[in-house]
Amino acid sequence: MKAASLVDIKKELREMDSEQMAAMLLRLAKFKKDNKELLTYLIFEAPDEDAYIDLIKEYVDDALDEVNTHSYYYAKKNIRKILRQLNKYIRYSGEKRTELELLLYFCLGVQKRDINIHGGSVLKNMYQSQVKKIKAAYGKLHADLQTDYKQEVEKAEDYL
Structure with a gap:
């Protein structure tokens, strides 16, 4: 089965009534955890982005x-897992401010906990x-927001 294009799906969704659409969304949520998480974000978290960021x-x-700081191998695996989840949450939001704030928080958290990123090339990369x-996210923000985050961005860069 070939998937329909987004344009075709959009046209069909416009023609549906709200009951049909709700039933389809619930059915979609049953199939994958990611779908359910995205729907949860869109319904409950998107109206209050700051609360989502805090969460x-x-x-x-x-x-x-x-994070296991005693073993470089396990530290690397733990950091990868955190970043995989973090990137998924950032994709749900789609806002550059959220991306910047969460990635800065991650980098500053690594610094604060003295996780040795200089012990090998993988964690450093x-x-x-x-x-x-x-x-990249910083460059796409409005100039007023850039001044708010400038110091933190420099702090994250200096750790390298």
Whole structure:
């Protein structure tokens, strides 16, 4: 079966009534955890983006506290897992301010917990790629917001 294009799906959705659409969304949510998480974000979290950011920051804090700093191998695996989840949450939001704030929080959290990113190339490269994402998101923000985040961005860059 070939998937329909987004244009075709959009046309069909416009023609449906709200009961049919609700039934389809519920059915879609049953198939994958990611679909359910995205629907949860759109319905409950999107209206209050700041509360969503705080919720994700709590997750990052808890996850970074559990990173095994005694073994480079396990630290690397833990950091990858955190970043995979964090990037998924950032995709749900789609806002550059949210992306910047969460990635900055992650990088500053790594610094605060003294996770040795200089012990090998993999963790250092992961950290560097997050700094590149931060710079890209920073460049797309409004000038007023850029001044608010400038100091934190520089602090994240200086750790390398």
